[in-house]
Amino acid sequence: MKKYTTKEIIQLIRSNPDKAFEIFMCNGIFRAIHFIDIYKNIIYDVGIDSQPVRWKEEDFINQYPQAMWEIDQIVCKIAYQKQ
Numbered sequence: 001m002k003k004y005t006t007k008e009i010i011q012l013i014r015s016n017p018d019k020a021f022e023i024f025m026c027n028g029i030f031r032a033i034h035f036i037d038i039y040k041n042i043i044y045d046v047g048i049d050s051q052p053v054r055w056k057e058e059d060f061i062n063q064y065p066q067a068m069w070e071i072d073q074i075v076c077k078i079a080y081q082k083q
Helices: 006-014 057-063
Strands: 019-027 030-039 042-046 052-056 068-076
Touching: 006 019, 006 030, 006 057, 006 068, 042 057, 052 057
Parallel strands: none
Antiparallel strands: 019 030, 019 068, 030 042, 042 052
């Protein structure tokens, strides 16, 4: 699977505004799932603790400066926004 830096994963998510991403942070043997979405320049992140966190883009990048990410799933947001 392709691995992305934190900056690359943010650029990918930003370039797909109609999608929400399930991604894994993979550093060595540790794999942590995050559900990530960006709306109006705010990153919405639900991690392994199930606690939603809102980040400014630069704060998210600073929190995970050396992290590598893999995409597990990409979900179309349109499907659940219309309900």
